Amino acid sequence: MEESKVSLLEIDALTVEYRTDDAIVHAVNDLDLRLDKGETRGLVGETGAGKTTLALSVLRLLPERVGHIAGGSIRYEGRELLQMPEAEMLALRGKRISMIFQDPMTSLNPTHTVGDQILEVLNLHFPEMTKQQKEAKVDEMMTLVGIPPSRKTDFPHQFSGGMKQRIVIAMALVAEPELLLADEPTTALDVTIQAQILELIRNLKNQFHTAVLLITHDLGVVAEFCDTVSVVYAGRVVEYGTVEAVFEKKNNHPYTAGLFGCIPDLKDDQPRLHPIAGRMSDPRVVHEGCCFCDRCDHAMERCKTVAPAMHVHKGHGIACHLFENREDF
Amino acid sequence: MFKRKKKSLSEYSMGELVMFRFRKNKLAMFGVFLLAAVFLAVLLAPVLSSYDNVVQMHVKDRFTSPNGSYIFGTDEFGRDLFARVLYGGRISLLASFAIIGIALVMGALIGGAAGYFGGRVDSVLMRVVDMLMAVPSTLLAMAIITALGNGVWKLVVALAVSQIARFSRIVRSAVLTLRNVEFIEAAQCYGCSSLRIIVKHILPNGIGPIIVSATLNLGQTILSISSMGYLGLGVASPTPEWGTIISENKANIQAYPYLGLIPGICIALTVMAVNFIGDGLRDAFDPRTKN
Numbered sequence: 001m002e003e004s005k006v007s008l009l010e011i012d013a014l015t016v017e018y019r020t021d022d023a024i025v026h027a028v029n030d031l032d033l034r035l036d037k038g039e040t041r042g043l044v045g046e047t048g049a050g051k052t053t054l055a056l057s058v059l060r061l062l063p064e065r066v067g068h069i070a071g072g073s074i075r076y077e078g079r080e081l082l083q084m085p086e087a088e089m090l091a092l093r094g095k096r097i098s099m100i101f102q103d104p105m106t107s108l109n110p111t112h113t114v115g116d117q118i119l120e121v122l123n124l125h126f127p128e129m130t131k132q133q134k135e136a137k138v139d140e141m142m143t144l145v146g147i148p149p150s151r152k153t154d155f156p157h158q159f160s161g162g163m164k165q166r167i168v169i170a171m172a173l174v175a176e177p178e179l180l181l182a183d184e185p186t187t188a189l190d191v192t193i194q195a196q197i198l199e200l201i202r203n204l205k206n207q208f209h210t211a212v213l214l215i216t217h218d219l220g221v222v223a224e225f226c227d228t229v230s231v232v233y234a235g236r237v238v239e240y241g242t243v244e245a246v247f248e249k250k251n252n253h254p255y256t257a258g259l260f261g262c263i264p265d266l267k268d269d270q271p272r273l274h275p276i277a278g279r280m281s282d283p284r285v286v287h288e289g290c291c292f293c294d295r296c297d298h299a300m301e302r303c304k305t306v307a308p309a310m311h312v313h314k315g316h317g318i319a320c321h322l323f324e325n326r327e328d329f
Numbered sequence: 330m331f332k333r334k335k336k337s338l339s340e341y342s343m344g345e346l347v348m349f350r351f352r353k354n355k356l357a358m359f360g361v362f363l364l365a366a367v368f369l370a371v372l373l374a375p376v377l378s379s380y381d382n383v384v385q386m387h388v389k390d391r392f393t394s395p396n397g398s399y400i401f402g403t404d405e406f407g408r409d410l411f412a413r414v415l416y417g418g419r420i421s422l423l424a425s426f427a428i429i430g431i432a433l434v435m436g437a438l439i440g441g442a443a444g445y446f447g448g449r450v451d452s453v454l455m456r457v458v459d460m461l462m463a464v465p466s467t468l469l470a471m472a473i474i475t476a477l478g479n480g481v482w483k484l485v486v487a488l489a490v491s492q493i494a495r496f497s498r499i500v501r502s503a504v505l506t507l508r509n510v511e512f513i514e515a516a517q518c519y520g521c522s523s524l525r526i527i528v529k530h531i532l533p534n535g536i537g538p539i540i541v542s543a544t545l546n547l548g549q550t551i552l553s554i555s556s557m558g559y560l561g562l563g564v565a566s567p568t569p570e571w572g573t574i575i576s577e578n579k580a581n582i583q584a585y586p587y588l589g590l591i592p593g594i595c596i597a598l599t600v601m602a603v604n605f606i607g608d609g610l611r612d613a614f615d616p617r618t619k620n
Contacts, residue, residue: 061517065448094519101518106511111533120529121519171519 006078008179008211009035009058014072016053016062016235023284027053029235029291030072032310037178040205040212042222042243044259045232046280051215054232055181059099060089076179095125098172102184104164108156114167115152118142118174125175141170144207145200162193169200176208183215198225219259223247231256234281234291241316251326253318254296290321298322350613357609363602367595371422374415382412384567392585401591405581410574414592417569422599424485424564425550431489433543436496443497444504445527455501458494466491467553474562484563488553492546499542503535510534537614544607548600555596571596 016028028050035041043051056062058074060081074081076097081089101107109117115138122134129137139149145166147159156164165185172180182201186194202225205212214226222229223243230240231253239246239253246252249260261274278295281287290296293303303321311323351357370377387407395402401410443454461469466488473487507513508531516530555572557563559579564570566577571592578588 059518061514090520090522092520093517099515099518101511101515103511107515109512109516109530109534112529120521124520168515171515175519 007034008037008039008077009033009213010073010075010078011054011058012073012075014054014057014074015070016050016057017068017070018063018066019068020066025283026286027067027235027283028057031232031235031237033230033237033240035179035211035213038205038209038211039228040214040226042226042229043213043215043232044217044219044222044229046217048280048283049232050235050283051232052183053235055099055183055213055215058181059093059097060084061093091125094121094172094177095175096177097179097181098175098177099181099183100165100168100172100185103188104161104168105188107168108164110156113153113155114147114159115142115149118152118167118171121171121174137174141174142167144204145170162189162197165189165193165197166200169197169204173204173208173210177210180205180210180212181215182212184217185214186221187216187218194221201225219247219263231259234283234287236291236319237310237317238292238320239316239318245314245316251316251318251323253292253320254298254322255292258295290319347613351609354609354612356605357613360602360605360609363598364606367418367599367602368422371415371418374412374419378409378412378415380412380416382409383416383569384408392581394585395587402585402587404574404578404588410588410591413569413574414571414595417571417574417592418595418599420481420564420568420570421551421554421572421596424481424488424554425547427485428488428492428550428554429543429547431485432492432496432546433539435489435493436498437500437539439493440497440500440502441504441527444501444508445523445531447508451501454497458497461491461494462498466495467556470553470557471560471562474557479563479565481564481568484554484557487563488550488557492550495546496539496542500535500539503538504531507531507534537611540614541607541611544603544610547607548603551596551600551603 011031011033014028014031014033015026018025018027031050031054033041033043033054043054045051053062053067056067057069058076058081062069069082076092081092084092108114112120118138118141119134122129122137126134138152142149142152147163147166147170151158156167159167169185180201185201186197189197198221201212204210214222216222226243228240228242229246230237231246232238233255239256246256249257252260255276258274258276262276264270264273276295281291281294287307289302289304289306290299290308293299296303300321306321308319308321308324310317310319311326313326374380385408387403387409389407390399390403391405391407393399393403393407399409399411401414404410404413439454439458443451464472469491470484470487473490474483477483477486504527513526513530516526521530551571554563554570555575558565558570558572559576561576564573566573574592575582575589578585582589
């Protein structure tokens with residue numbers, strides 16, 4: 001891998017566990033991820049693959065007492081986040097790293113006007129700005145996300161879902177952060193609004209040079225929107241690379257290939273789609289070999305015992321024994 | 330002609346909106362009016378009557394029905410019921426507000442800490458509250474008064490302690506339901522500290538049920554003080570208190586119904602007024618009832 005420059009976000013061997021009374025749930029296992037300045041990376045995987053856990057780990061907002069970061073490191077601009085004092089984390093959240101949640105219906109406080117909620121981010125992080133400057137910034141931000149500033153004295157319940165998500169985006173980007181964690185920002189919206197919201201995030205991202213980690217289970221969104229993609233399965237990255245390399249569909253991890261098999265292809269006249277057999281492996285079980293081997297068509301004997309290493313070729317990484325000695329992908 | 334510029338609804342702040350909606354509620358305004366009238370009468374007691382009349386016995390005039398010189402009539406000792414009801418109201422109202430105030434603050438501290446911090450803090454605090462709840466509140470109050478002795482302020486302590494458990498539970502559940510709401514998580518994500526989250530995001534959303542239950546309990550507390558007075562605990566005769574007045578006249582109520590009716594009506598009107606206000610506040614605090 002090209003290690004010459006320091007990436008914006010570097011996650012190495014991150015392991016996150018949820019410890020409940022009954023069991024330890026291994027949500028994220030030994031996960032590596034890199035994100036450069038201005039890059040848009042898609043994080044794809046099934047429900048329960050650990051995508052949201054990863055985002056919350058970066059902000060150090062895992063559920064208290066239950067969620068534990070058991071190992072690894074998360075560096076932001078070369079600084080270790082896992083050892084950062086809480087006071088510095090407070091200053092980082094919202095100003096340098098923001099997050100957008102899946103459901104805009106519930107991520108706004110119903111008792112404050114939307115203008116106040118955007119203003120609060122400025123109050124928290126820019127105490128040196130005057131009231132007029134802050135108000136002007138709120139107006140500017142609302143205009144940017146396509147809501148007339150005259151509506152800033154309205155309450156969240158007076159807006160539709162798509163408009164609320166625009167407000168949420170305005171809150172997330174008003175401090176012009178370097179990194180935006182977008183956790184399925186369009187899943188709760190209908191398809192026509194989805195495209196508008198993605199377009200809006202793309203425009204603002206270009207304007208503010210924000211790096212985006214787009215968490216989604218929609219490969220179409222990734223192809224449309226991202227530069228690079230990481231495919232996550234059972235808390236591990238099984239494949240990463242540029243969108244072009246991965247979506248070429250020539251050389252893929254069997255899991256990624258399985259995901260592609262679940263999408264109807266317009267050019268191909270398939271009578272049936274090919275869903276991946278079986279279910280997501282139990283996150284309470286620690287795998288000795290490959291976590292995907294139970295569902296894999298190409299599983300070999302050693303897949304059950306030896307965990308595959310990440311095999312990288314021209315920035316395209318696949319964690320599978322099938323690609324061990326291949327130089328051509 | 331100067332025409333007052335009318336603001337559109339969206340220009341009002343949250344507080345203004347709550348007041349606006351509350352004022353539109355006729356029953357709630359009636360409650361405010363009624364409670365204000367009771368307060369005014371009680372505050373003006375020295376003007377309308379005097380404390381001498383509370384204890385002074387006009388034996389000649391005993392059991393006088395309400396008339397010009399004794400507005401509410403007199404009891405079996407010939408004491409002026411009007412003065413007794415006015416001064417009694419002072420104790421009833423002051424004590425009930427003090428009780429709710431103490432219980433609310435203590436309950437908010439205990440319930441808030443338990444709900445927000447969770448874990449061991451929650452377990453320990455809630456087990457203590459459970460123990461308090463296992464004893465019926467009247468029985469608990471009676472036990473405390475028996476231990477402390479009679480007196481208005483001892484009654485206040487006893488009834489407040491017996492209500493702390495209830496408020497702790499209400500505040501805790503309000504905090505708990507809000508703690509995991511996504512906008513609280515979002516607030517953490519844009520850098521809010523715990524204290525700011527509690528004050529700015531949890532309290533305004535949870536204040537509705539807390540205020541409503543506080544006002545509804547206020548009515549209940551006025552009744553509790555009166556029942557304790559009726560049982561001879563807390564406020565003892567000859568110090569007047571609405572429940573005590575009914576209690577000391579209970580032998581003569583059948584023959585002279587006004588002796589029970591007048592203090593009874595005072596209790597009922599005050600409790601009703603408080604309940605109307607509580608309901609009005611609940612509706613006003615709920616942003617979804619906005620029109």
